[in-house]
Amino acid sequence: MVTMTTHDVEIAIVGAGFSGLGAAIKLAQNGFDDYLVMDRGADFGGTWRDNTYPGAACDVPSHLYSFSFAQNPGWSRSYSHQPEIHRYINDVAAEHGIGAKTWFGTQVHQASWDEETHTWVLDIEREGEQSQVRARHLVGAVGPLCEPNLPDIEGLDSFAGTMLHSARWDDDYDFTGKRVAVIGTGASAIQIVPQLGKVVGHLDVYQRTAPWIIPRSERPYLPVENWAFKNVPGLQNLIRGGIYTANESVAAGMTFAPKALKPVEALCRANIFKGIRDRELRARVTPTFAVGCKRILKSNDWYPTLNQPNVDLITSGIERVTADAVVTADGTEHPVDAIVIATGFHVTDSPVFDTIHGVGGASLAQVWDEIGMQGYKGTFVHGFPNMALMIGPSTGLGHTSMVYMIESQLNYLVDYLKTTASAGITRTEVTATAQERFTAGLQHKLRNSVWVNGGCSSWYKDRNGNITVLWPGFTFSFRNATRRFDVEAYDVSAAGVATV
Ligand code: N01
DSSP: OOOOOEEEEEEEEEOOSHHHHHHHHHHHHTTOOOEEEEOSSSSSOTHHHHOOOTTOBOSSOTTTSSOTTSOOTTOSBSSOBHHHHHHHHHHHHHHTTGGGGEEOSEEEEEEEEETTTTEEEEEEEETTEEEEEEEEEEEEOOOSSOSBOOOOOTTGGGOOSEEEETTBOOTTOOOTTOEEEEEOOSTTHHHHHHHHHHHOSEEEEEOSSOOOEEOOOOOBOOHHHHHHHHHSTTHHHHHHHHHHHHHHHHHHHHHTOGGGGHHHHHHHHHHHHHHOOOHHHHHHHSOSSOTTSSOOEEOSSHHHHHTSTTEEEEOSOEEEEOSSEEEETTSOEEEOSEEEEOOOBOSTTOGGGGGEEOGGGOBHHHHHHHHOSOOBTTTBBTTBTTEEETTOTTOBOSSSOHHHHHHHHHHHHHHHHHHHHHHTOOEEEEOHHHHHHHHHHHHHHHTTSHHHHSSOOOTTBOTTSOBOSBOOSOHHHHHHHTSSOOGGGEEEEOTTSOOO
C-alpha cells in the first residue's frame, strides 16, 4: 500500500494572484508565519500571468490598481499593460519573500473539510507527485476569472485550424496574414481585435451584443511625473484618492440612480459617432441596453479597427463551425485559419466549486446550485467552516479597483485569524441566519440597480438571473463591513469541545 505524504500547515492559500499574494503578505506581517501558498502556474500573477493576449491591459488607472501597502512610483503609464502588472506582482512577492513559502506547479484537485480534526485536507499534485496538505484554515484565492468559458457552438471541436481562448494564448502562433475569427466583444475582445487587425490578412469579429465603450485616457508618464511620484510625499495617495472618489460616483449611478449614468451614455454615443462614419455600422455597434448593465469598456482603437478594410463586424449569429470555416445564421461560410475565443469565464458556475467539499461532504457547487452563490461579507460560506474565499460572492465591481476590495477582505481575514487564535477556537462557521440576512440585504439593494433592470444578460448574473457576483454600492461600505471580525455571526467551537 502506498502511503501518501501529508504536509501540515496552519493556513493553506490556494492561488498566487493579487489576492493570494496579498493574503500571504498580510499574514506574515501579522505574525501568522505558518502558511503555504499553492498555485498551478509558474509564478505570481494569477489572471495577470495567464492573460498574455496582445493588448492585454487594465482599465483601472495604475495608481489605484495596486496594493496600498506596495505603491509603485515607477508605473510607466496611466493605465498599465499586462507585462508591467505581472512584473509588479512578482516584484512585490520578491520584496516580501513570499516565494519561499509558495509551491508553483501545484494543482489542488480537491479540498475536503474534516470534521473530526477541524482541518481542511487538500489533495494536491506537485511535480507529478500526489500528496496531501492538511490545514486549519483554507484561503481560496483562485479568483472568479480563472476558468475559461468555451461557447456551446455546434462543430467547434471539429475545427482543424488554430483555436485559442483569450486567457490561454499561444505566444508562438503567428497571426501575420492569416484569416482570423474573434468570437465575443467583451473587455478581452476589444483589446485583442485592434492588435490582430494590424497584422492579420482578414479579421471577422463576431458580435452578439454591442458593448458600451468610453474613451480610454491612457498616456505614458513623463520622467518628471515618476520623479514626483517617488519624491513628493503623499502624492501617490492623493492620486489614488482622486481616482477612487471619481469612480465611486459611478457606483451611485449603477446601484441607486441609474439616470445618473446618462452622461456616461452620452460619452459612449459621442465615441461611436466620432469613431464610425458608416451609418449602418454605427447602428450595429450601438447597444440596446442601459449603459452600466454590463461592464463599461474603455478603448480608443476598437471603432477605428472596425472601419479597416480587412475587418468585418459580423452580427448574424454563429450557426456552426466546420473544419475550416464559421457558418452564420444567414447561411454564409466564412473561411478561417484561426479562431480566437473571447467569450469570458465560468464565474457563477466555476468547476472549482465541484472540488471543495464542506460539512457532510457537500460540494460548494451542490450548495450553491440550491441557494445561489451566496456567502457572508463576500468571504465566508455557511457549511464550509474555516474557509475564506477571496473575491468571493458579491464582491465584484463594475466601476473601480478590485484590489481595494481584496484589501478589505484581508483586514477581515487577519482579524478572523487573530480572534480565533486568541480564543483557542478551531472551528468557525458563519451561521445560516447571518448569511441569509446579509444576502437578503444585498438583494434588496440590487433590485433598483442597472445590472438587474438594464435589459442585458451578463456574466454578473447566475443561471436564475440573480446578481450574485457584484457588490452593490460604495466600496467604502464594504471596507466598513469588513473592518472587524464579527464573531457573533459565527458558530464557533474548539476541537473536541462543544460549541462555545
Ligand atoms: O468576457 P465577457 P471577457 N456566441 O464575458 C460573447 C475582466 N477583464 O473575457 O454579450 C457568441 O465580458 C459575449 O456576448 P454577449 C472584466 O471584468 C478586464 O471579455 O453575452 N458570442 C461577450 O461579448 C471583464 O468583464 C479587462 O451577448 C458569445 C463576450 O463573448 C471580464 O474580465 C480585460 C458567446 C464575453 O465577454 C470578462 O471579460 C479583459 C457565444 N456562444 C477582461 N458566448 C480589463 O481590465 C459569449 N459570447 C481591460
